[in-house]
Structures are given as C-alpha cells and as structure tokens.
Amino acid sequence: MGGMSGAQPLAATMAGATYLGAEVDASRITKRIKQGFLDEVVEDIDEAIDKAFKYRDEKKSLSLCYHGNAADLYRRLLERNMIPNIVTDQTSAHDELNGYVPNQMTFEKALKLRERDPKRYRKEAIRTMGEHVSSMLEMQKNGAEVFDYGNNIRAQALRAGVKNAFDFEGFVTRYIRPLFCEGRGPFRWVALSGDPEDIKVTDEAIKELFPENTKLHRWLDMAEKRIPLQGLPSRICWLGYGERERAGV
Ligand SMILES: NC(=O)c1ccc[n+]([C@@H]2O[C@H](COP(=O)([O-])OP(=O)(O)OC[C@H]3O[C@@H](n4cnc5c(N)ncnc54)[C@H](O)[C@@H]3O)[C@@H](O)[C@H]2O)c1
Incomplete structure (x- = not known):
C-alpha cells in the first residue's frame, strides 16, 4: 500500500477484478482506505483469503488487504491450494534494508532490528524474499499468471539461493514491450x-x-x-x- 503499490487495489477494481494484497504497515493501509483506493482491511490471514475468494466467485470488484507479511500470505495461499488468477509483488524489494520487511517477526520488531543490526536485517529480508519468490514460482506452476512488477525481487531471491527466480518474466517484457512495438x-x-x-x-x-x-x-x-x-x-x-x-x- 505504498507510494506506487498503493495504486494497485484501485487499478484492480477499476479493471473489474477482485484484489487481495498484504501490507505490514497499518498506517499505509489506513491512508489508502481513507483515499478510497482500498475497500477493506482484514487482520486474520485465513479470513482475508476466504473473503477474497468469496468476492471473486461472486464477481465482486472489491479490494482487501491482509495486515501482515506478503511472503506469509503467499505461502498460506499455497498451503490451502487457493491459487489467484494473477500474482505479482510490489514491495520495495530493490532495497532490502529500507524497503522490504522480513517475516517471522512483528513489524515493530523489524523496525527495531533495522536500527540495531542492519546486517542481520538484510539477511532476514533476503531470506524472506527467497520464500516469497519461491511461492510465486509455485503459484505459476499451478496456473497463475505471475510477473515481476519492476522491484528487483527476482534478483534478490537469486541471492537467497532461488536458482530459477527468473522463471517468471518482468511486466515490461511481458505486457508493455508489445504495446511499444506497435507504437x-x-x-x-x-x-x-x-x-x-x-x-x-x-x-x-x-x-x-x-x-x-x-x-x-x-x-x-x-x-x-x-x-x-x-x-x-x-x-x-x-x-x-x-x-x-x-x-x-
Ligand atoms: N512497475 C512500475 O512501473 C514501478 C513504478 C514505480 C516503482 N516501482 C517499484 O515498485 C516497488 C514499490 O514502490 P512503492 O512506491 O510502492 O514503494 P513503497 O516503499 O512506498 O511501498 C512498498 C510497501 O511495501 C510494504 N512492504 C515491504 N515489505 C513488505 C512485506 N514483506 N510484506 C508486506 N508489505 C511489505 C511497505 O511497508 C510499503 O508500504 C519499488 O521497488 C519500486 O522501485 C515499480
């Protein structure tokens, strides 16, 4: 629900889709709800998934955000075999210290760790991005349309040891270049x-x-x-x- 990523729930509902996102920072979620860019926030991960799939099945163009880590949401979707039609990520993954928040700790703890021990924070962030991208690859195998949204998360996952991180394409190559080719x-x-x-x-x-x-x-x-x-x-x-x-x- 950040600067650029916060536009995605509105973009999705304007296109007639149902949107499920994840955001660790509650203040960012509140801002997007106030602006009318996002419809709902859900604290419980399973409730968020259930609601989103219910809206999708009822063909409701609504957006909801799980208040928590995106890597956890993607893993949980896979555990429950609930595969979205389209999957991407727009955390600030390009900056593992100031832009991406690791899982296995609360947001508040992550902020403290960032201050106290940047080296360890970076390690945790890269580890989480490895999990995050592995889940995206798994969803792709299960039929989802998966793409990188220009945040360098595939290269970060490669650093975490995900050798096939580049098995899904970037959005420019996949969707924008063909449009540019025709002018x-x-x-x-x-x-x-x-x-x-x-x-x-x-x-x-x-x-x-x-x-x-x-x-x-x-x-x-x-x-x-x-x-x-x-x-x-x-x-x-x-x-x-x-x-x-x-x-x-
Ligand atoms: N595709 C494009 O055209 C395009 C355009 C601009 C920016 N970008 C890239 O997109 C990325 C995001 O841009 P932005 O302006 O939204 O950045 P931002 O930093 O304002 O927002 C990112 C959000 O992700 C949240 N976040 C971080 N780690 C998380 C995690 N693990 N789980 C859940 N939430 C997490 C942060 O709290 C923040 O609100 C950047 O890497 C940027 O370079 C792409």
Missing part, C-alpha cells in the same frame, strides 16, 4: 489553469476524437469518478501510433 504508449497532459473543469473538457474532446475506443472511454469515465486529483489537475491515457499526434493537436 502505443502513455500520453499525459496538465491543466496549467489549475481548474479541474479544464480536464473534464479535455476528457470529452478525447472521447469525441476516438468514439470507437471503448476501453479509453471506460478509463476516462472511471478516472474522473475514482481518481483524486493531486497537485495540478492532469490526465494520462494510452494512445496508439498516430493517435497521440491527433490528440495533441
């Missing part, structure tokens, strides 16, 4: 006036310009309703080769 990419604009109404006007103009692009229309409608503006009002959308030029003019 499709992100296109952003900002209302320098500071007036959110100006973004509404541009949303309408884009919809008029591309009447056949139903995915784009859906995104713009949902973005207006569900994404709070931060700083200057702005918008992003993905447009294809030639489309960006038309939108810009």
